[in-house]
Amino acid sequence: MSTQAMLPEVGEWEWPGGAEAAVSLTFDVDAEAGWLGEGPAYERRLTTLSEGRYGVVRGMPRILRLLAEHGIRATFFVPGYTAQIHPGLVESILTGGHEIAHHGHLHLRSDKVSPDAQRAEIEQGLAALEKAGAPRPTGYRSTSWELTPETFDLLVEHGFGYDSSCMGDDRPYYELHDGNALLELPVHWSLDDWPRYGWNIDTGGNTAAPGELYTSWLAEFDLARAERRHVVYTMHPEVIGRPQRYVELARLIEKFAERGGAWYAPLADVADHVRPRLPVTGR
Numbered sequence: 001m002s003t004q005a006m007l008p009e010v011g012e013w014e015w016p017g018g019a020e021a022a023v024s025l026t027f028d029v030d031a032e033a034g035w036l037g038e039g040p041a042y043e044r045r046l047t048t049l050s051e052g053r054y055g056v057v058r059g060m061p062r063i064l065r066l067l068a069e070h071g072i073r074a075t076f077f078v079p080g081y082t083a084q085i086h087p088g089l090v091e092s093i094l095t096g097g098h099e100i101a102h103h104g105h106l107h108l109r110s111d112k113v114s115p116d117a118q119r120a121e122i123e124q125g126l127a128a129l130e131k132a133g134a135p136r137p138t139g140y141r142s143t144s145w146e147l148t149p150e151t152f153d154l155l156v157e158h159g160f161g162y163d164s165s166c167m168g169d170d171r172p173y174y175e176l177h178d179g180n181a182l183l184e185l186p187v188h189w190s191l192d193d194w195p196r197y198g199w200n201i202d203t204g205g206n207t208a209a210p211g212e213l214y215t216s217w218l219a220e221f222d223l224a225r226a227e228r229r230h231v232v233y234t235m236h237p238e239v240i241g242r243p244q245r246y247v248e249l250a251r252l253i254e255k256f257a258e259r260g261g262a263w264y265a266p267l268a269d270v271a272d273h274v275r276p277r278l279p280v281t282g283r
């Protein structure tokens, strides 16, 4: 895969309302699926599953309230299984005016399963979201951000409008594969809460000092404004929804408001905005 040439340069991006930067807050609502997708052994690990469930039970209400207070619309990547076992989740997201996007069904990593299983992840995820009352998603994010050629082709086949799993640029660009192009709204580990605060008993994890996320994400916000670009922040309700992290996120959003200059937009809105301004090359 390769990136597209001819991207608008720094300072050339224009955002609605003359905003200095487009800012997308994105939440991957992995919940129990985040663990069940790791293998059947997790079916009997009630404690681990309960930590995932916390994201829906406690994290989501906090996050939705914070976004409503600031009038921010965000993107929620919801695995089909999460939508299936948590009635009311999809409705609560839609009531807030947010976007629901595709994040697989059982949160299986594309690079670890067969092409048939990858197809099932896409199709079962679509069916479960539809059954839960979500509009057909136009966006996709792969589990652990591992996108494979097979899943790339499935996204094209199913007419997805954008992907948000790759890291080939820090501006919107086209990810190219086998003559096909997908609008990419790129992510990065440095803009993800999981590497900082995610931890589990088997693999351990990082335990960044409280405040580290605030400092580095504010720096990225200022850089995005200076470069007039888009920035995508990725969070998980079971991680950022814990009280001390939630407070850090709330403080950050207040600081963003103080700085000003942000166009907060779900990824689908950013995709619609940039698509006509970003010609595909290299097909």
Ligand SMILES: [Zn+2]
Residues within 6 Å of the ligand: 028, 029, 030, 034, 103, 107, 143, 144
């Ligand atoms: Zn996930």
